[in-house]
Amino acid sequence: MISAKPSYGIKTAYGKLLINTTTKVWSLYNAAGKVIIRDGALVSTGKSIEFTHAATGRFYGSGNMSSKELEKDKSASSVGNGVIGIPYFWNSAGYSAFGVTTDDNAPATWDRTDNKTSLTWKFPGKAANLYIWPAATIYDGAKGYVKLTGKPKLPPRWAFGYLQSQWGWEDSAYIANTATKFRTHKLPVDAFIYDFEWYTTTPDYSVKKEGKADFTDFTFNPKLFPHPAKQIAALKSQGIKSIGIRKPRLGNTALLDTARANGWLSSPNTDSRDLNFSNAGLQKWYQDKNKPLIQAGIDAWWNDEGESYYTCYYWWNKTQYDQLAKVRPNYRHFTIN
Incomplete structure (x- = not known):
């Protein structure tokens, strides 16, 4: 745990997350102390939860439901024959994110199509888990993702x-x-x-x-x-x-x-x-x-x-x-x- 009033947070070998208890704004830093996400905000309506933060760089991942292109501007929360939306991305600014809802059949989504400078995560329900971690490369993002989900079993x-x-x-x-x-x-x-x-x-x-x-x-x-x-x-x-x-x-x-x-x-x-x-x-x-x-x-x-x-x-x-x-x-x- 770290503190620098009015901000408090956590620090690991990967970086640190600080939340300003006065403004309720949070920021994510990498291991070198560089800000990779700033001006993060949280809004809860009782029926849904939204995380919004500044967004720069390019986004990759999230499946192929919202777009067949490698670079994405949003994710989808559905699945079809040969297509799926996944609440995960890696950002070229140096971090990855993965959202988990209380209902696995109603996954979280992220979107920055309305405003290219900010991104919003949406979680249906009264609770949400948003995992964000510094990831200098897309491979670092994948490593963090596997740590969260577990390693897949090898087939025969x-x-x-x-x-x-x-x-x-x-x-x-x-x-x-x-x-x-x-x-x-x-x-x-x-x-x-x-x-x-x-x-x-x-x-x-x-x-x-x-x-x-x-x-x-x-x-x-x-x-x-x-x-x-x-x-x-x-x-x-x-x-x-x-x-x-x-x-x-x-x-x-x-x-x-x-x-x-x-x-x-x-x-x-x-x-x-x-x-x-x-x-x-x-x-x-x-x-x-x-x-x-x-x-x-x-x-x-x-x-x-x-x-x-x-x-x-x-x-x-x-x-x-x-x-x-x-x-x-x-x-x-x-x-x-």
């Missing part, structure tokens, strides 16, 4: 190889012949990725909110996998792992009825069939349904279209990660999202 070694994906695997003979051709022609391949056809006979895009009685969500399509464990083992003997696509929703009527009765849907008052993977009861049920698939040899998942709520992919992956640790201990979790 084979996941760094060539993974052959296709929508339209015809049948079991087609899969076997494809594997033979890869090996005969000495072409590298470490996994086959299967689309809808591996677990159901038709895609679910035309399925209504009540589902279809004959739709299959957690079984192998016998046309492609009449003997799943034997076939997958044969592929593994050739050095080819198996990755199956998963959707964040259900298509079978009976399973949907179970999900609705237990409150497991993410938007129960709409036509959506998407699951709320943050629900502990749903997690256990989902793990039980997927367990036979992992036991048969499925190595990883292609989680697709999990954009109905901001944290869908996080909770979906955590559910799968926890399950794999039980069913196949010491095996590294890997998903394509």
Whole structure:
């Protein structure tokens, strides 16, 4: 703790943060004592919190929702297919920032489009965590970010190889012949990725909110996998792992009825069939349904279209990660999202 009345704050090896208790203005300094953020202010309305401060330099990061350009002027608080807004940036003036709200599905946003000389963070809710740290380079910014979020787990070694994906695997003979051709022609391949056809006979895009009685969500399509464990083992003997696509929703009527009765849907008052993977009861049920698939040899998942709520992919992956640790201990979790 440091003080120089009327200012008080904290000092570390990275720099210092001082707040003037009279004006309520705060400033951030780097390790050399240089001001990198000045005139910071805080406003709370009871329903939201805003941080505003002077902004110079260029901003990078924050995902690709607000703009596809590398340099950004604002972030977004939503997610879509192939795009996402992230409440983080690195600024060329020498610092990074990361905002955390009380509701992970309503992330913070920052914006300096109205006035290029100032920046405003907005947090919905009555509380907010804004992490700001000196970062001379974009790499220093990333290091600080990882310290806050934790280091990502390494995927299995084979996941760094060539993974052959296709929508339209015809049948079991087609899969076997494809594997033979890869090996005969000495072409590298470490996994086959299967689309809808591996677990159901038709895609679910035309399925209504009540589902279809004959739709299959957690079984192998016998046309492609009449003997799943034997076939997958044969592929593994050739050095080819198996990755199956998963959707964040259900298509079978009976399973949907179970999900609705237990409150497991993410938007129960709409036509959506998407699951709320943050629900502990749903997690256990989902793990039980997927367990036979992992036991048969499925190595990883292609989680697709999990954009109905901001944290869908996080909770979906955590559910799968926890399950794999039980069913196949010491095996590294890997998903394509």
